[in-house]
Amino acid sequence: MSVLRVPSLRLVRLKPRSTATLVVASLVGLLAFGWPLFLHTDQVGASAIGHTTDAPWLFVLLLPLLVAVVLAELSESGIDAKVISLLGMLAAVGTALRALGPGTAGLEPGFFLLVLAGRAFGAGFGFVLGAVSLLGGALITGGVGPWMPFQMFACAWVGCLAGLLPRVGGRLELMVLAAYSLVAGVMYGVVMNLWFWPYATFGSDFSFIPGDELAANLHRYLLFVVATSLGWDIPRGVLCAVLVLTLGRPILNAFRRTARKAAFDAPVRFENRSSDV
Numbered sequence: 045m046s047v048l049r050v051p052s053l054r055l056v057r058l059k060p061r062s063t064a065t066l067v068v069a070s071l072v073g074l075l076a077f078g079w080p081l082f083l084h085t086d087q088v089g090a091s092a093i094g095h096t097t098d099a100p101w102l103f104v105l106l107l108p109l110l111v112a113v114v115l116a117e118l119s120e121s122g123i124d125a126k127v128i129s130l131l132g133m134l135a136a137v138g139t140a141l142r143a144l145g146p147g148t149a150g151l152e153p154g155f156f157l158l159v160l161a162g163r164a165f166g167a168g169f170g171f172v173l174g175a176v177s178l179l180g181g182a183l184i185t186g187g188v189g190p191w192m193p194f195q196m197f198a199c200a201w202v203g204c205l206a207g208l209l210p211r212v213g214g215r216l217e218l219m220v221l222a223a224y225s226l227v228a229g230v231m232y233g234v235v236m237n238l239w240f241w242p243y244a245t246f247g248s249d250f251s252f253i254p255g256d257e258l259a260a261n262l263h264r265y266l267l268f269v270v271a272t273s274l275g276w277d278i279p280r281g282v283l284c285a286v287l288v289l290t291l292g293r294p295i296l297n298a299f300r301r302t303a304r305k306a307a308f309d310a311p312v313r314f315e316n317r318s319s320d321v
Contacts (some may be wrong), residue, residue, distance in 0.1 A: 045099075046053075047119040049213075053229045053294075056320065057061075057295055058087075059116075060117040061102060061169045062113060062116040064114040064116075065109070065112045065113050066168060066171055066204065067114060068112075069070070069108070069109040069110075069112070069113065069171070069200075070108075071188075071265070072105060072106075073106075073194075073197035073198075073200075073201070076161070076193070076194065076197065077194065077197070077235060077238045077239065078238065080243075080252070081238075081242070081252075081254075081258060081261060081262075082258070090096060091094075092121075106175065106193050106197065107157055110171075110172055110175055110176070112303075113168055113171060113172055114172060120229045120236065125128075127165075130165075130168065130302065131172060131173060131176070134157065134173055134177070135176040135177045135180055135313050136180070137157060137177075138154045138157050138158065138173065138176075138177025138180070138181065138282060139154075139177055139180030139181045139184055141153045141154035141157060141181075142177065142178070142180075142181030142182075142184070142185065143181060143184050143185055143283075151220075151280060151283050152229075152280055152283070152284075153267070153281055153283065153284075153287060154177060154181065155199075155202060155225065155228070155229055155232070155280065155283075155284040155289035156225060156283075156284045156288050156291070157205065158170060158173060158177070158199060158202045158203040159202065159203070159206045159221055159228065159284065159288060160206075160221070160288065160292060160296055160299065161173050161203060161205060161206075161225065161299065162174075162202070162203035162205070162206030162296050163207060163209065163221060163296065164209040164296055164299035164300055165207070165299065165302060166207045167203075167204045167205070167206075167207030167208050168207070169203070169207065170200075170202075170203025170204045170205075171200045171203055171204035172200070173202035173203050174196075174199035174201070174202055174204070175196040175197070175199060175200040176201040177199065177210060178192075178195050178196045178200075179196055180229065183193070183261065191236070191239050193276045194239040195236065196237075198232050198235050198236055199232070200226045201235075202232060205224070205228070206221070206224060206228075209221070209224060217291050217296075218288065218289055218293060221288050221292060222285040222288045222292075223285070224268075224286040225284035225285040225287075226272070226281040226282065226284065227310045228281065228284070229277065229280035229281025229283070229284045229285070229310055230274075230278060230280070230281045231278060231311065232275040232277070232280065233269075233273050233274075233276060233277030233280065234277065235263070236270070236274070237269060237272075237273055241242075241268060242254075244270075246268060248267050249264060250263070250264055250267055250268040250271065251268075252264065253263065265279045266294050270282035
């Protein structure tokens with residue numbers, strides 16, 4: 045008796061090249077956010093907050109990094125034309141969701157899509173989707189500015205880390221994703237404040253002091269976050285968690301059905317099984 049076996053595949057599976065590319069891209073993002081905390085800078089004022097010297101270069105650098113992630117997946121057979129089509133479709137959906145809720149009171153419904161897509165399709169897919177959907181949303185809503193490349197990195201991390209969560213199933217999976225969504229929604233705002241905080245003046249208790257100890261600056265930064273942005277960050281996380289709990293299961297099931305149907309390039313192997321009658 046011949047049995048047809050098609051191994052179960054994920055659309056984007058992390059392999060050595062794609063992993064290395066994601067690590068390099070993330071290191072670039074971390075340096076872009078955090079270098080003022082470690083290197084002395086005297087830049088202050090509007091020109092510094094506007095990132096007139098580094099934001100354009102960061103954006104120019106980010107786009108090739110996204111292409112590098114896709115090319116790494118292509119070279120390792122982790123992604124193909126079907127996956128790129130799906131990526132474009134979901135990026136369009138994420139762009140539309142961002143246009144519907146462009147961060148008013150911190151409410152950004154597009155975040156839950158990044159979490160579910162990253163979970164279903166993998167870290168590499170989530171990284172690229174987060175950056176591309178943010179870019180599309182910024183172009184549509186007029187949110188283009190020096191903050192945009194930083195937002196692209198932050199959204200890319202939201203989708204990427206969702207693909208690295210522990211493998212669990214059933215109700216526990218939704219609980220894990222909801223908890224992650226809450227934390228990711230808050231941490232997105234916490235991280236994003238770093239794009240301008242070291243260059244602005246908010247008073248001695250909340251401002252970055254160049255050359256001061258890292259612990260002291262981080263303490264002032266925490267006070268700044270609590271006093272200013274946490275009221276926007278918590279609603280973002282709560283909305284994302286609620287959407288995951290209410291819509292997560294049918295969307296995850298649809299994503300996984302799509303993943304199975306898209307894997308028609310899976311190698312087919314026939315095995316002969318004989319049985320005595």
